[in-house]
Amino acid sequence: MRARPVIVETAPLSPGQERLINDEFARPDGSWPEPGEHTRLRPIDTGAVLIDGPLDITALQRAVSALIVRQHALRTRLYRLAETIPVQLVASSLPDQIHHSDLPGNTPLIREVLLAQSLPLHVDPRSDPLFRTHVIRLGEHRHVLLLQIHHFVSDGWSIGVLYRDLGELYNAARTGRPADLPALPRTFAAVSRDMRSERRSGQLGRQLAYWRERLDQLGPAITFTPKPVQHDTGRRPVDVQRVHIPAAAVLGLRASARGGARGPLAGPLLAALALLLHHQSTATDIRIGMMISNRARPDTEHLIGYFVNTAVIRLRLHPELTAVRLTEAANTAVREAIEQQALPIQDLKQELHQGTDPLYQVTLALNTMRTGTLALDGVHCQDIDMEVTGQRMAPTSIEQRWVLEERAGALNGTLTYQTGTFTSPQIRMALSNLDHAIAAVAAGHPTVAVITSAMRHSGVRA
Structure with missing residues (x-):
């Protein structure tokens, strides 16, 4: 049995997260849904990248693991005890295993099949993973990478950061060199604490x-x-x-x-x-x-x-x-x-x-x-419209x-x-x-x- 992750950081919600929870997660009367109850929170967002060429699955797994270590927001959960002010909890780890499946490359309407496979379901930020990866094999040298990240921990700017970080971490893992990425002196949780105190x-x-x-x-x-x-x-x-x-x-x-x-x-x-x-x-x-x-x-x-x-x-x-x-x-x-x-x-x-x-x-x-789009060495990447x-x-x-x-x-x-x-x-x-x-x-x-x-x-x- 896998050990439960240790909580390494706690922080109040950022003002943006606070709006999402009040407007889209809470019931109309302001109360919180029971665990497992369907909420108004928007579905997890999915990006899809078609990859042509010899994709290094091992390097991709290492890159995903390193990304989750680097970006604390990907390990965040929502927590509230009784009627207390909600907080975000940052876990020491997150299940980072990439999900794999096969899909024949000649399947008609690939986009529609991907939409079904990506399962853009409503998720509960108190318990469900807010970042997921899924590789779909279309052929020996043709894959689709689905990147799912919940908007509770991601905005439009963040998607550009995610693509840049993941691409550089993959390229570094392929050659065994250190990734050339900017240092992160603060975590998202730390900045959220500052934003709360400055209000x-x-x-x-x-x-x-x-x-x-x-x-x-x-x-x-x-x-x-x-x-x-x-x-x-x-x-x-x-x-x-x-x-x-x-x-x-x-x-x-x-x-x-x-x-x-x-x-x-x-x-x-x-x-x-x-x-x-x-x-x-x-x-x-x-x-x-x-x-x-x-x-x-x-x-x-x-x-x-x-x-x-x-x-x-x-x-x-x-x-x-x-x-x-x-x-x-x-x-x-x-x-x-x-x-x-x-x-x-x-x-x-x-x-x-x-x-x-x-x-x-x-x-x-x-x-x-x-x-x-995502830039991975040795392959050609192209976005697939999943809207x-x-x-x-x-x-x-x-x-x-x-x-x-x-x-x-x-x-x-x-x-x-x-x-x-x-x-x-x-x-x-x-x-x-x-x-x-x-x-x-x-x-x-x-x-x-x-x-x-x-x-x-x-x-x-x-």
């Missing part, structure tokens, strides 16, 4: 003052369409639509920020999204919840963990606003949000006492950190959730939307209108009103 600090008090001023005198919540009154069960029907923004359009957005091909992307993209939301609703006080890395500390850059926070990007539109002015406003809002990113969004909401009007109804997660679209139930009150990742210069991702608010034709029209909005922002006309320019060819309102 009432003077620095966060100054950030609260900034956000109070920034969000003063908010306009009403966006009204997209009349919504039927229905009993709130905590889970709402949503649909997921794929989103693709071509590399040429992305380059145009970057250039509009006056930074050329390397210009900032978040501001111009938010400007275009604000135009779309105005077109959908006629609202002029646009607030978007932007996912922000919250890794201003230098000792967090190379850590796997859930740090992400939400910043409220507020853009006010008027008939004379030009693309240049809108982009400048968006760039300023993003820059200041990054400077004031440490205040947890749940603390801000509590301080502002918004009542029934939400701070934002649309969110944007933009990941520009992982520009390549599942279609209708589902989700624990969200957000009307639209945009999740985009930059790969090969383009933006790809998903738009999750509430079907009680939007129809499929409306969303398809919205994506077409987003193209017009992006073109208007990228054109950067200094005198023509950007609202007029963006919607000149957009057709009927979405």
Whole structure:
């Protein structure tokens, strides 16, 4: 019998983990589910990499073991005794054996079979492993590597760290050399302790003052369409639509920020999204919840963990606003949000006492950190799209959730939307209108009103 792992570190939850547990794990009344009870927590996230060439399984096993030793977050569990404040426990070890299976290489619909094999089930962070690896053999020199990591211990930035660390550890294990990776002076648990102690600090008090001023005198919540009154069960029907923004359009957005091909992307993209939301609703006080890395500390850059926070990007539109002015406003809002990113969004909401009007109804997660796939010496690696679209139930009150990742210069991702608010034709029209909005922002006309320019060819309102 395998000995139970020893707990080597304890820490409070990070503010991001706290939000996940409150919003997606706890029951609607705030109580915790019993062990084994199905929860609202999102499924474990799966990445799939097709590997062509002679994969060294022994080196891969050593790399996985070394990764789990290096990144403490992968050995984390959630724990709460009775009604005490929940904490994260870091174990001394984790079962790190790679699961293996075979699949004939000529099997049709390989992606669908992989989705079934990956078992993207809801997991209980109190007991289930939050990091798993699975190698599927398609042929002698063809494999698929499934990497499953729960978002309780991982954000978008972390995926890039995981791929980089695993690739370097594999390449080092193949040749017997030491891995060339940055030192990790702190653990995710240690940083979480700091984040907890800083929540009432003077620095966060100054950030609260900034956000109070920034969000003063908010306009009403966006009204997209009349919504039927229905009993709130905590889970709402949503649909997921794929989103693709071509590399040429992305380059145009970057250039509009006056930074050329390397210009900032978040501001111009938010400007275009604000135009779309105005077109959908006629609202002029646009607030978007932007996912922000919250890794201003230098000792967090190379850590796997859930740090992400939400910043409220507020853009006010008027008939004379030009693309240049809108982009400048968006760039300023993003820059200041990054400077004031440490205040947890749940603390801000509590301080502002918004009542029934939400701070934002649309969110944007933009990941520009992982520009390549896993890099393993001696083989060719290629990502397999494992995103599942279609209708589902989700624990969200957000009307639209945009999740985009930059790969090969383009933006790809998903738009999750509430079907009680939007129809499929409306969303398809919205994506077409987003193209017009992006073109208007990228054109950067200094005198023509950007609202007029963006919607000149957009057709009927979405």
